[in-house]
Every structure is written in structure tokens, then in C-alpha cells.
Amino acid sequence: MRTQRRVRLISGLTALLAAVGLVVLPPSGGAGQARAAEAEDSAFTAPGRAGRYDDFSDLRVTVHQTRGLRGQGVRISWTGGKQTKGSFESNFLQIMQCWGDDPSGPRREQCQFGKIQAMPDGIRNRGLASSLVGFQSGEAQFDPDENEYPFAPAPGDPTQGEKGWVPFRPVSGAPTTGPNDHTYFTQFTTNEQPFLSTGPDGTGEAVFEVQTALESDHLGCGAVEGAAARSCWLVVVPRGEHDANGQLAGNNGLASSPLSASNWANRITVKLEFEPIGASCPLDLRVRPVYGSEILAEATGSWQAALCESKDVSFNHIRQGEEAARGQVGTGLGLTIAPVEASEDSDKVVHAPMAVSGLVIGYNVEFPRSSKQLPRLRLNARLVAKLLTSSYHHDLPGQGAQRGDLPKENPRTLRHDPEFLELNPEFRQGWPPELNMPAGIMVPQGNSDYARMLWRWLQNDKHAREFLSGKEDPWGAKVNSHFLALHLEKDDAISDFPKADPVSYAPDPRCPEMKVDLIDYRPYTASLHDSGLRARKGYNGQKAGADCSSDPRKLTGDAQPAGERFQLALVDAATAARYGLGTAELRNADGDWVKPGTTSFNKAVAGMKKGPEGVLDQDPTLRTEGAYPFTTVIYGAASTGLGAELRRDYADLIRYAAEPGQQPGIEPGKLPPGYAPLTGELRSQALEAADELAEAQPGETAGASSGSSEGGSSGGGGTSGGDAAATGGAASGGPEGGASGESDSGTTASPAPGGAADGSSKDTVARTGPLTPEKILGIIRWVLLATLIAGIVGAVAGPVLLRVGSMRAAGAPGSHLEGNSSVPQGGIR
Template sequence: MSAHDLQRPVPRTEGRVLLVRFGGLLTSVLAAVGLVLLPPAAGGAQAHADTGNGSAVTKSGTKGAYDDFSKLKVTVEQTKDLRTQGLKVSWTGGAPTQPSSQSPFGTNYLQIMQCWGDASTGPTPQQCEFGNPPPKSGVLNGTREVGSHDPQEPTARTVPFTTVKGQTSTDVNQFFTQYATNEQVATTTGADGTGETIFQVEDATQSPILGCGAVAHTGQAPAPCWLVVVPRGTREPDGSTTSLGLLTSALSAGNWAQRMVFRLDFQPTDSPCPIGQAEQPTIGSEMVGEAMSQWQPTLCTADKTTFSYVPQLEDFSRTQVLSGSSGLAGLAFVENPVVPPPDTAAVVHAPVAVSGLVIGYNIQVNGTSRQVPRIRLNARLVAKMLTQSYQCDLPGNTLPRGALPAKNPDSVWNDPEFLKLNEGAGFTRSASCGFGFGVPQSGSDSAEQLWKWLRSDPDAENFLAGKADPWGMTINPSFLRLDPAHTPLSDFQKPDPTAWVPNSEYPNVQITAIGLNPYAASFSDEARTLRKANNGGVAGFAVGSIPPSPTKADTQIPGQYFNLGLTDAASAARYRLGTAELLNADGQFVAPTVDALTKAVDGMKAGQVPGVVNADPSRKTPGAYPLTTVTYAAASTSLDPTQRKTYATLIRYAAGAGQQTGIGYGLLPPGYAPLTPALRDQALASAAALEEGRVPPPTTTGGTSSGGSGTGGTSGTAGTSGGGGTGTGGLAVGGTSTSGGGTAPGGGTGTTGGGTTTGGSPSASPSSSAAAAAGATKGSTGGPSASPPVSNVAQTGGRTPGAVLGAVRWVLLIVLIAGIAGSLAGPLLMRAGTIRGTGRALIPFGGRRAT
């Protein structure tokens, strides 16, 4: 890895209007004309459709002996700065997939695998993780057996697998199992010749057998890997066909010759931070985890401090902030504030991240490898899934299961309420049970916000209290004793005692509800589980084994994925999950877009602790995502001066360069909305107060900030220095904005729109049935929530930074000409704000266009 990769992000392009005096008019005019005519700064006008880091690669296929793939073009959306993550692979110019008598994937499909190897020509078949496909994959040729129907393979044999460390065997179960492999043995092409899939690439931490991103020796670059795509047509390498479809392996020489190879460069899996460097521990909310993973390498190289980060329960993290004990983390990331006891040192709260809790999904369009682009959920549907109220949530081989009422559907995919909200989504309705709703085991501040959202919705609250929905479904009786409608909850209990004993002779061998649908270790773990389409639960017992031995659940059949779970927006973005549109208190179905997260923040009001907003999902804020979170860095003023200064450095970076969206070290990853100007100003003021060991000055929150007023929901809010007046609305493109009405640190001077937040007072949400109808006109289709989801970074929208900068140049020239006229009457002092443009438009700003 080069030294450049570890440096801070390149500063944003700036243009300044200079002081103009009559004697310098000609020079100023020429300079302005040059500003207008100069092209945008390199990279400023780029608007990458997916990840936005400019590393997408497209390759074309070739003509084979019997099948012609020369019109096939395959695009891998990102080939650099990779981690274990979801990766979109799309293609055009293919032949439509055709079923056979034995498989829905008979002919014309792609086989995709991840391989290691450092040769410039790419990997060999021995270096590829392929040949142990998930059970029930429906594909006949997903093996490592070659030698049949291939003239280039005269002898039948099994291609051995060799790990990056040199271990070799034909028994691939020693290295990867059918339950854990990331190979895709068949991906479908539609009637129009196009297709796409999300492939989970894995770095060395998840797949040591491949070693992607590992650094063998200090100073060496991380090990690259490869994505290999083998297109399959209608004939075998010898030209033959069968009614069963294709039988030969992708690793067979004739098929391997048609491969398309993409080099993948990973971030190093070893820490880039110097060994022995001063270290400061941080702890707390997982909502900031993805951001910290990208900020840490830049901080430890540019600022010479290693900030460790340990995801931990916020309640425990708050105790560490208050303990003051040496060796414990002095800074915690929290959504709810740290409240010090009376007569103790004050705690500073600095906002560092805006994100949200999401319902992530991996649901495929029926019979294809495409992900369903849109799912809607109201609070009652989420309450049903959280309370294990569907038959498939409990173990057993007869219906109804446990104490569930017979009227309760098998799964959410059979729930009339879900089907009504998602008519036309095109997913498969399976006749068998799938996986239950995935949740993490530990509680969190964000989970508490989810329960507040459920309790604020009348339909969900009634369901939690035991009332039936319009179709007769009622809550799992085991959850009634929790009384979640009146008891604050911050976790996800599973109190149902139902257990299935498959053999009465062995009563202790049983499957419980938790065994059937295990907890995830974290939000990130749940996102990874959803992407794999396998929750790792126990599905049954081996036939004939004495005593009965449990068997793992099979990975779902390609083309029939249906998985839902609770995760954070950044983890959903990393693994390329869909994110459900949720019904907000204003009656709109809203996705967790940058726009929707920002509007939610602008609508938040001050909480009981100064400087910490109250994230109230019952507040009616048009276009706001209801589960938006603001994460704070909290630290006590009782820390020693060195610690306070070091933590202030972290806060300043997080509120400054760390808010530039992008993929790579030092940047704000997908899944976050940049801090609003008001939050950024608060963070910088809090950093200064922490360093000096004092209480920060009072701050304003939400859409209104000092020095003028701003319309709630726009990023262009006023600065903190109180200077005055109202003016034009702020620009907001790709997550950046200009601010005004005074000087805002890091934001220059400028003007901002008038009016106060559109937030309104807390109010109960409308009924879900009425909201469903309202959603048709007020939801995310053409409504306030129409910008691209933060986690679905495949979409584009809004105006690119380069386009805005180009328009601003003409505005500057007009302003300058007006200044010339005014200067004829005497010297004129003009001052205009710093124009800032982002280097990369990673998370497009769809619904809000700059003017």
C-alpha cells in the first residue's frame, strides 16, 4: 500500500471571491472569466453509479467453439479498496437463461467464484473456491469433477484445491463447506440479455484460504485476489447437449478457456498503524463502527495516534466514561446521553455520525439472481416479526406451532398485510418455511428507538397488546407478559418456550425457537448472515442417527432468496442489502436515504441533556426516516489534559475531513449522511470545550440554528456565530452543503434559507391501513423520500458537485459584473462564501437538487 493511501482525503476544491477595488477591476474580471472557463477540478464532476470510487471494470466475452460470448459484457462495480462485502456484478448481451428437465438453470447462465493468485494472468482452477455448492442449488455442474464431454480433459479427475498457504486436497470440505462457500454456481440472464447479482467477496479475516488483503511482510502491498466469471451457453465443450442441461464443471479446460477475470485489490487486513504508537481506546455504539474502521488508519498515520475501537453495549460504555479509571476507554460513542451524577465533572457530547437502524433484506425477484428493488413495511409488520408470531418462527412439524393461533400465517411472505403493501414486488412465495427475522442478541440505544417507533404507531401498539389485525392474526402469547407497549425495551427477547422433540426416545434432543433462528452477534453479523441467505440455525436431525444428530439449515435456493433482519444502514450498504421503506409518523413510506436521514435530524428537538437531540420517531416530519440516529462521542472533562486533547483531535477529524463521503481510508462510508452544519458546528465547539476541560456553550439542534433560520429538511442551515439575516437556500449535493448566516467552522460564509423546522409537535402516527393508501401518493415514489437509499448505492440522482461548481462559476461572474457597476461610485467591499465541492459523489443526493 502506498503512502498516498494512508493520507487524509484531498481537500475539497475552493473558489473565493476576492476583495474588489476600482484599481483592480480588470485583473479581477480576467480572473473571474478564467474561473468560468476553466474545467472542473479532476474528479469533481464524476458521478459513479454504484460505489463511486472509480474502480468499476467492464470486460467482454469471447467466441468459443460452439457458443459465442463476444457480445457479453460483464461489469464489476468495485475492484479496489475492497473488504468482506457485497459486490454487484452486472452484465448485458447474454442469452436468456433456459430451464432443463432437472434444473431452473439448464443453459445460458454465469458461474462466479473468488480465487487467489498473484500471477499477472490471473488464477488457476486449483486456486478458486468452487465445487462445493450450497445444497439444493439445483445446478448439476457445480463440482470440481472434469474429464467428461471435454476434449481438452482426456482423463476424468477431480481438480484439487490449493490454499494460499500451499495446502492441497481434492476433498474441499477441509477448506470450505457447502454452508459457508461464497461461490455462485448459477446466475440468471433475463429475456433482454441482462442480469445482475450480489457476490460476497471475502478478505483474509473471513477466508484465510484465499488470503485476500493479507500483508506477508512489512512494506509489501496487500495480496490481491480475483473474481472469475465463467459464462455458460447451450453446449458442452465437445458440442453435445442433454435434456438435463449442462453437466461439465466450470473448471473443465474447455469452459475455463472462456473465463473472464477481474483483479480485486483489498484493503490490508493487518493494521496500518505503527506498532508501539500511542493509543487511545474508544468504545460503544455499533452505529459508528463502519466509519471508525475507515477513519482509524488515517488518524493513526496523519495524526500519529492510534484510536482503538471496541463495539460494546452503550449502557456499559457510559459507565466507562463516568468511571474515570485509568486504562478504560475515556470516550464512548452513544445515541442516548451520558448523564453524570450531581456534583461531578461535566460530560461533553459531540455529534460525529448520522445513520439509522434499518430492516435489511436479501430478497430475489422470482427465479432470478436480481434483488427486489423495493420492500415496504409498517410498524405492525415489524412487530409481528419481532414477536415470533408467524408459524415458521417456531420449531415443529405440525401446524399450528406452539401456542400460536391457527389463523397466523406461516411467514411474513404469506401475510396478507405484507402482500398488500408489496403488491408487484415479484418475490417467490415459498410453500415451505424460510428463516425468521434476524436480530442481534445485545441491546442498544438504537434498539430502544425501534421500540419507541413501534409503541408510537397505534396499529403496532394494539397488536403488541394482544388485539388482532384486520385478517385475524394475533401476537405470540409468550410475548404478552413482556408488555412492550408500556415497558421501555432496548433488546430483543425470545421468551417462547416451544421445543420440538423429533424422537420421543431422546427427549433431551430438541430444537428450540432460538436454535431454529439464532441471534446474530451484532448488526454487522446480521448483515453478513442476510447476504449469505443462511442463518446458521438447526433445521432438523440426520435420518437414522442414534442419538439424533442436528443438521444445519440449507442455504436458500438461488432465485428464491427471502431474508429479512435488523441491521444498521452502514452494514447494509457494505453487504449490498436492500433496505425496507418504513412508515413514518407523517404517513409516508421512507427509505433510509441521505435526504431522509438529514430531514429527520433537522426535525429533531433538544432533549433533556444539553447538546443531545431527542430522536423521537413519533414526531411528524415530512420525508424523515423514522429510525434515524445521531451518534455522539461522549467524554468527561475530568480526563487529563493529554487525553482531552487527543480525543478532541478525533472529534475534529470526524466532524471535518471524516464527513467527506467515499470508499477508502479517511472517508465517510456509504450508510451515513454527512453531519448537518448545525451538528458539525456543535462537534467543533464540543471538541474545543473538551480540550479546555470546560462545558461547551449552548447549542441549537434540528433544522433551526443561530444566526438566521433555515427550512427543516435542507442541509443549508445557518452557522453558529449569530450573524444574521436570511437568504438563499444552501446547496446540498452528494451529502455536502454550504452554510451561512454567519461563519461556520469548516463551512465558510454564506446565506441560508429562511423559516424554521417543519417538525411540529409529537403526535401519534396514523393508522397503518390509512398510511398504506397515503403511501401511494406520499411515499418514496415521487414523494419526499425519493432520493436513493443510503444502503442501495446503485442509484444516482441530483446534480454532481462538478456541475454545481460549473454553475457557481457563472454566478460568480454575474456577481462580479454587478460589483464593477457599484464600484464606479467608490470602493466596494464584497465578501462571498467559500464554494466547496466534493471530490467524489459516492452517495448521490437524489431527491434534493441544488439550485
């Protein structure tokens, strides 16, 4: 089946990229630690000004975080505006990110703008989102003040010629050579927001994706120059009721670019200060790899800098699936949700609670023809089951309202489902049927503990279980029949998200061989982090068209336009907070509608029962009032057979995580938003585990204390989507660097550099599976070539290569891979 072949192909490419490319990625967060999207301590409000044609002097724009920035979402709000007319016909804001060393602000050539292709419904002139500024007198976009880039008439025929355009000049390198030059950024990588609406009360708000040099090297934000990180600018161009030529916007609305001289003169600039990009720890420190769950990645990124300041060691989190991490406890610390299954004659494995967080369904949903975000979204188990089984017609590729082999009774999309409308009645009115179409739900590829938790929730919900088994819902909808053979309603070993429908279609009859299948149309993401970034951008990476004229021919896709975004994604709570995503309310087993957060996490933990090794059974079906069903406790697991120095270092990490690392905050070393502090009991358990690990005596075995549980070692090989691990004993690093080794059979190979050379060589775990490394996105351009060599050398060079690579990564050029199904690009820090 083609879908299965595609999955194998993607897995293979993912493994290759991770195996050769991860060693040189910088540590998570670098010196820049986790920052909340609402870091109000550095909020800055800038006033508007009176323009030649429109008066913006009452406008006040607030950027709610201006310091300590990294790649993240930043809330922007404004007051004193005028209500947007129609579909962005007039009275709206246009926002972009720019670089520039002049303290008065950037030049327009230094701004990332002009690449958006998907226009909102009703926009009649694409010039609003372009870099074209020079037009002939009499044209709607003509600007009498545009003297720098005017229209250039053709010799002998003044009615013909070339329109003037503003070139983009990067922080280093040559300027662009035309308005369609995509050398530095594309419609998929840009963060520009040309259409932000103002409500009837003159207010509005949006979340802006701020980019660092890791995501956009041509802007250079955060790159270290001398002793400081490069600052950048947020530029807001308010648009009123007059165009650049002074004429009132008619029925066709405004037409000119914000970069046109008259419009640019009304700009509002706000300085953005970034955390330095690069290694947060000195190169001469010992490097200790930490393997496993990316749900803890935001926390480990925050803790790392504080730890290397107080200890002679650097901890590098290699994000990979929990199953893979359980197979690494003989060489380092594994981060897991389920306990390690150790054989009786293996070295004992200690489990230390590290943090409490949760799996969430994040969303970026806008009201129609508006930038206003939906404040609440509710999903029950059966709706989630429909999304995961491609049981909505428009979650399958094709044309027309009815697609694939789905029954005609199945709704077009989630938004058209009567069950969804009962839970979210605000969608019954004011939502045009052809706009704001949900783009399915983004999920990572591969196996994970959190995927097993989600399926466990569905299988224990009566209505979801019956739907998955083939029973129709009260409105006549049935599960996609291609998923029935998987027995999702009862398979207690499932730990991934299959895409089983083989449907495909050719979007253009001129090249019938170019077919779109389910993985093209609803692609996997590389990780939970990648899911969150795509949701913020409003583009899940789907391909729905074909370019028959390109060489070679290719499938194509577009982001959802402003005012029409409806993105759902499976993410962790900390990533949702980082990118300013909404989080869906879910109904727990007690019948409560619950949002993820500290209170609902704590209630869930209080209701959990202890399993083997003292690890809590994180059962999403427990009937606990107010408990969030996908609450996770991430454990650090390590073998007592590790070398003494290695055990002491990991014990120090556990102690830090359990004490100062549990203080909530956005400063380095604290617990970022999206986590709940450990309870007193969990903290005590962590400290006891740290002592036991540090003081372990050689020869201690798991003995009869080892066991299995329902939440134990995951069935099936592989790692969670976007996971990173090495196979065949090759050295590997994650986004934070590190090294690991594991044989193809799943048994542990030689320990990582600095590992248990002086410790026991006994097997540590009873079962492990083959590993599927992470498909990294947005990695700096030259790294993709350089790491072909680094991946080989890294197996021998160990931590030294890792640390040097971390330093080099900061200033390297970025990656702009337009057309990749995994776009939008974004560096993972």
C-alpha cells in the same frame, strides 16, 4: 424455561470469547478504508469469448469495483447474454473468487468452488456446483478435454472406478484430499455463486461477497507480501446451451462443473486489488480506546488511518452497547445515542455529535428462480411487530403449516400475510407458495439504544401497539401468546429483542433428544455487522434438522438456495451499503413511506428536539415530513476528569470527525456511504465540545446541568448484541483493539492504558450495568487459542500487546466453524 437457559448460556459463551479474544483483532479497516459497494471509479468490463460449442463473444461482464476492496459486497452486471431457461437449465453464469500470482489469471485449483449444498428448485444434477470433472464416456458430465483429472477405472473393471476432481490448493498449505474435504471452506463460508440468471433482454446483475484473508485465509487476498497487498481474481464461467461433452442441454439441463476443462476454457477473469490487511498505524503510537455504538464503526474505520498519519495517536473503536459505553466515559471516549446521566458531584461529561446515520431493515430478496434482486420492500410497524414476536407459523420450529401455540389464522410467513401483500402487491403473482420463504428477521442479542428506539416506534403506532397487547389484526392474526407477559406494548425500558416462545421439536425420530428450539431456528446474530453479512450470504444460521449418525450428534441447517433467498436483517445503514443490501421503506409518524438516506436522515434531524446535555431526543414518532424514523445521531461522550493528554487526544478526534471526517467519499479519512454529514449546527456543537473537553479545568462537575430524558441511560444491564467489553477489570479489546476496565458492579475500575492517571478519580456516571461482551465470528483459527493467553497478559501489557496482535492477525489462518449457529463466518474489520 429452556429458551431462557439458552440465552444465558449464549451470553456466557459470548462473554468468555470476547474477554479472551478481542485484544488481538486488527483495527477496523486496517489501511483499507470504507469502500462503497458501487465504487464505479474502478469498474472494469471484460468481454466473453467464442467457445467450442457456445458463442459468448457478445457477453460483457462488469465488476463495479475492482480496487480498494475489503470484505464487502460488489455489484456485478452483464449484457449480451441469452435468457436463462427454466430453473437454471441453461444460459446462466457461475462466479467464484480465486487467488493466483500468474498475471494471466488463476488456475482452477486456486478457486473457491464446489461446496454449495442447497440447490435451487428444479436443479436435477448437483454436478453443476461441484468440483467433480472426470467421468466415463457416455455420462452426461463427461468432458473429452478433461485430461488432467480424468476418470480412473478400477483394475479389472473399467465400468467402476473413481471420478476425477479438481483439488483446491490454498495460498499456503496442503491441497484438499477429496471433493468432500472441508478443510478450507464449507457451504457456510464459501462465497461461490453457481447460479446467476440472465433476463429476457440478455442482462443480469448480482451482488458478490468479496472475501479477504480475514474471511478466507486460504485465498490470502489483501495479505501484505513485501510492500504490496496480495491481489486476487474474480472468475466468471458463462454456461450456454451445450454441456462439456457437446450435447445440448435436455429436459434435465446442464450437468457438468464449471471447473471441467471445456467449461473452464470459456472463463472470464477480472483482477481484484485489495487494501492491505493489518495495522494501519505505527506500533509506537499512543493507543486511545473509543468505546461504544457499532453504528459509527464504518466511519471510525475510515477516519483512523488519516488520524494516525497526522497525530501521534491511534484510536481503536471497541464496539459495544451504548449502555456499556456510557459506563466507560471515565476512562475514554464513549459513543452513544442517548446522553450520559451524570450525578451532580461527578465530573462533567461533554457530548459531541460525531455522525448521522440510521438503523435499517436490510434485505436480500431474489425473484423466484432468478438472481434478480427485489428493488423495493415496504414494512409497516405492525408487520415488524409480527416479525419480532415470532407470530408467523414458519418462524417457529416444527413441521406442517401450523406450529406452536399460534392461532390457525396467523399467516405461514410474512410473504403470506394479507397485510404485507397489500403493501407489496408484486408478491401476489409469480411467487410459488413453497419457494422464497422468509427466514424471519435477524436481530443481535443484548441491549442497545437502537433496540429501545425501535420498540418506541412500535409502541407509539396504534396498530402495532394493539397487536402487541393481544388484539387481532383485521385478518384475524394475533400476537404469539408467549410474548404477552412481557407487555411489549408499554414497557418503556425494553432495549433488547426477546425470544420468549419455548416451543421445540425433534426433527428426526431416530434421535428424539436432539431438539430444535426458537433460538436454534431463528438464532441471534453477533452484531449489526454480522446480521448484514448473514443476509448477504443468504443464511441466518438456522438449524432445522438433526444428524443422528454423527458423533456427537448435532443439529444441522442449510443456506437458502440461489433464486429462493428471502433474508431480512436489522443492520445499520453503513453495513447495508457495505454489503449491497436493499433497505426497506418504513412508514413514519407523518404517514410517509421513507427509505433511509441522506435526505431522510437530514429531515429527521431537523425535526428532533434537544434534550439534556444538548443531546437530540431521537424520537422515531415525531411527525416530520419525509423523515426516516430510525435516524440516529451518534455522540462522543467524555468526562472532563480525564487526564489532560487524553482529553486533548479525544478532542482532536472530535475535531477531525466534525470537519474533514464529514466529507462523503470512499477514500481514507472520509465519511463512508450510509452516513449523512453533520448539519452546521451539529458541527458547531461538536467543535465547542472538543474545545471544552481539551480546556477543562480539574474539579468541574456536572452539577445541576445533568439530568435525565426519555432517551437517557438504558434500563437493564448488558450490551447490544455482538458487543465487546471487559468485566472484572480485565483488559479487553474490540475488533479494532483497545483496552478497557470495569468492575462487576458496573462502576469504573482503573483507567485504560494511557488513561486519566493524572486526572480526577471521581465517579463519572450515575448508573451503569453489567456488560455482555461480543461474540466474534470469523476470527482467524489460531487466535482462538492464542488469545486465551493474550487475554490474561493483556490486562497488564496494555497497548503494546494490542498493537502487536493487530499486526499478527493479518496473516493468520482463518476460522471455519461449520455447524456453529452463528455461521456464516466472517471477519469483522
